[in-house]
Amino acid sequence: MALDPTLTSALSSDMPALVDTYRWFHANPELSMQEVNTAARITEILGGYGIETFPCGGTGVVGVLRNGDGPVLAYRADTDGLPIEEATGLPYASTASGTLPDGTPVKVMHGCGHDSHIASALEVAKLMSEHTSLWSGTVVFLFQPGEETSAGAAAMLADGLWEKAPKPVAVYGQHIWAGVAGGIEVSVGTAMAMADSLRVTVRGKQAHGSQPEASIDPIVLGAAMITRLQTVVSREISAREMAVVTIATFHGGLKENIIPESAEFTVNVRTFDQGVRETVLAAIERIIKGEAIAAGAPEPGIEFMYEFPRCYNDPELAEGLVGAFREELGADNIVVRDAVTGSEDFGRFGDEIGVPYVYWFFGAYSADTLASEEPVYGNHSPYFGPDAIEASLDAAVRTGLTALLSHLGK
Known part of the structure; x- marks a missing residue:
């Protein structure tokens, strides 16, 4: 009209x-x-x-x-x-x-x-x-x-x-x-798309930067998690489906010679299909917890900040x-x-x-x-x-x- x-x-x-x-x-x-x-x-x-x-x-x-x-x-x-x-x-x-x-x-x-x-x-x-x-x-x-x-x-x-x-x-x-x-x-x-935003707290063990063997380094562990998360879309979601996993913030430590006790990063997920969403979120949780187990680290914290329908x-x-x-x-x-x-x-x-x-x-x-x-x-x-x-x-x-x-x- x-x-x-x-x-x-x-x-x-x-x-x-x-x-x-x-x-x-x-x-x-x-x-x-x-x-x-x-x-x-x-x-x-x-x-x-x-x-x-x-x-x-x-x-x-x-x-x-x-x-x-x-x-x-x-x-x-x-x-x-x-x-x-x-x-x-x-x-x-x-x-x-x-x-x-x-x-x-x-x-x-x-x-x-x-x-x-x-x-x-x-x-x-x-x-x-x-x-x-x-x-x-x-x-x-x-x-x-x-x-x-x-x-x-x-x-x-x-x-x-x-x-x-x-x-x-x-x-x-x-x-x-x-x-x-x-x-x-x-x-x-x-x-x-639907969107989910998560905050991940990577827990480790603090130590002097000259003695990494005395630490559980949450920065190295967080980096391993983030690298592995990049495979969720490429290896767990069909090419016929849509999903985006983005890590846009990563914070850890206060000084170059102190391995910190913890680090933090955030994850943003976009999907069109509820089934795909559930698959992606489950994979994210599995990878984060699995990498922590592999590093002998305490269980990480995973907090949902917000979601969009x-x-x-x-x-x-x-x-x-x-x-x-x-x-x-x-x-x-x-x-x-x-x-x-x-x-x-x-x-x-x-x-x-x-x-x-x-x-x-x-x-x-x-x-x-x-x-x-x-x-x-x-x-x-x-x-x-x-x-x-x-x-x-x-x-x-x-x-x-x-x-x-x-x-x-x-």
């Missing part, structure tokens, strides 16, 4: 203010579950549109826009930043700082683009509130904290989200990434949206793609109450930038800075409106 011209005209008029809103959120990121000022600004803006709001899940914000009889739809935007020091050089670059839960001070950046999610969702809310003659029903806007740690959706649900807000018949959301601005990518069926786009809804998006943005700008190995907790909102949902992606960069020989930086990079933000936000708002009005439009 194509949007009513009054909506696209209003969006065009709003674009300078929308870009300013985006830049404010970009310059003022906050860490997961610490989005106090972000939540306050969102609440203030929604209140200015006459939308009722309530806090949920700590720093989450829910806005409920009621407009007569009709279906209830939910639309979600995540709000947290990342512990990254921004290096984009943009005039509105973040200089914000924060503190991780373990007390570590860090710089903070919207390195995953949640600033664009907030801004575009607020504009969708604005246009829906200003053009009530075009639709009928209720929209529940979910501004979710803590997506990066998989804590936010669970916190909102535990806080009674679907007891406090009307239950929707479907949930929608979207995410920016390093594609062409104005372009949309949608998966039908599995859209994003699979994000599964309802096929019927997704196929319907693909057609509607093509009508609104043009067939050449809509791509049906395979699932991505990134992960999201967005699906929890629909899974909790057994309703379908669809999650899609919108691009960040101009076609010229993507065609150039210069590097293009994606999400979670300190250099991630969309250079075609107007076109990017335009597509995000129009697809958000299209998804909602496909149910609610008159």
